Amino acid sequence: MQYQSLQFAKKEDELEVTLYNLYTFSIPLDDVKRICPVYKIEKNSVDFEMKNKEKAEGRFNLLITKYIRNLKNKMSGFLAVYVHKNAGIPLFGLQFLGIVDKGSEMLEIKPITNCNMNCTFCSVDEGPDSSKQVDFIVEEDYLVEELGKLLEFKKKSNPAAQFNIWINPHGEPLLYAPILSLCERIGWFKNVGQIYIITNGVLLNKPLIDAFAKNKKVQLNVSISGFDDAKAKEMMGSTAYSISRILEMVEYAAQKMLVTVTPVYVAGHNDDQLGKIIEFVKKVGCKIAIQKFCYNKLGRNPIKEKSWDEFFAQLKELEKKHCLVLLGELGKLQQTEQLPKAFKKDDVILAQIVSPGRMRKDKICSAKGYSILVPGCEKESGKIKVKIIQDKYNLYIGKL
Ligand code: SF4
Structure with missing residues (x-):
């Protein structure tokens, strides 16, 4: 199983996975062994010695989906969202x-x-x-x-x-x-x-x-x-x-x-x-x-x-x-068609919580194909009722 954006390394009893060089999460080796006890780890791949490769791939991808929730930025130490x-x-x-x-x-x-x-x-x-x-x-x-x-x-x-x-x-x-x-x-x-x-x-x-x-x-x-x-x-x-x-x-x-x-x-x-x-x-x-x-x-x-x-x-x-021109003519930006607005200010909508925001107490919600930032939302999952308080340029902020 080849993964271009992931790198794998064995670290004691864990499989350390690095995403885009800067983000990392771990999978317990016990979980990996449950797919098949015989496996080979290389830089961008994990190979299981079993006939049904598709099944192995499916199960390994499920492990990635499960543990990538613990993704961390190695530089900042912050929780990271892929x-x-x-x-x-x-x-x-x-x-x-x-x-x-x-x-x-x-x-x-x-x-x-x-x-x-x-x-x-x-x-x-x-x-x-x-x-x-x-x-x-x-x-x-x-x-x-x-x-x-x-x-x-x-x-x-x-x-x-x-x-x-x-x-x-x-x-x-x-x-x-x-x-x-x-x-x-x-x-x-x-x-x-x-x-x-x-x-x-x-x-x-x-x-x-x-x-x-x-x-x-x-x-x-x-x-x-x-x-x-x-x-x-x-x-x-x-x-x-x-x-x-x-x-x-x-x-x-x-x-x-x-x-x-x-x-x-x-x-x-x-x-x-x-x-x-x-x-x-x-x-x-x-x-x-x-x-x-x-x-x-x-x-x-x-x-x-x-x-x-x-x-x-x-x-x-x-x-x-x-002797250098620093104050040039300010060119006017050409207007172009924008994507249609999904909501307008003061609309009250139902939105799905999909991620924390930059602060853990904030949430990103999704509705009609747009992300909406909802500050101060302690709820972690599910749907919430949100009042749109900012809609300029299709950049949305909502209030509980
Ligand atoms: S202004 Fe901010 S984003 Fe830009 S280099 Fe400095 S710290 Fe980084």
């Missing part, structure tokens, strides 16, 4: 997971949660200091199939439209083990224009960049918010962060593909770093898009948000000083 096509968790409806379509040519893909960095200004509160309790990982096939259906739907109303895919999870996309094949498969859709990967760059290396560069649709957006080593470590909230390595990788990538450096300007924290970052992008020939720190109720907020006027004034000053 969102696969039979898990009953729709990929539409949630802000933090799956596919987000806000009715333009820009579609957001969120295959994973959590981060290997811990930025002081993280708008989604990810990384080791996060207050979240549950992580999520989406099956590659499921993501590609659902995206394909959405693109097909959009094509009907606008056959000529090209869609840009932004892989921008609440976390670090390069932690998603099948990121290369995900990009390759997304690139096969004819109505996909560019694929942007929003990364902190920590996991970039030359072979990975070479592989990304082979896909002409892929661009990298690398967030660099500090240039001096100590400041960069402080901004990223990690002593393991090596700015010199990130700069080396950005320089290498810029020779092969389109790269944009995307610093977040956190006034009072990295003012003196922006000029140095600008000089670096001028030297290596990549683009830069400085972002304004914005207050986020659910994020980390080291400062009070500055006004847009103050932000633009700062950029103008930097433009003058470094």
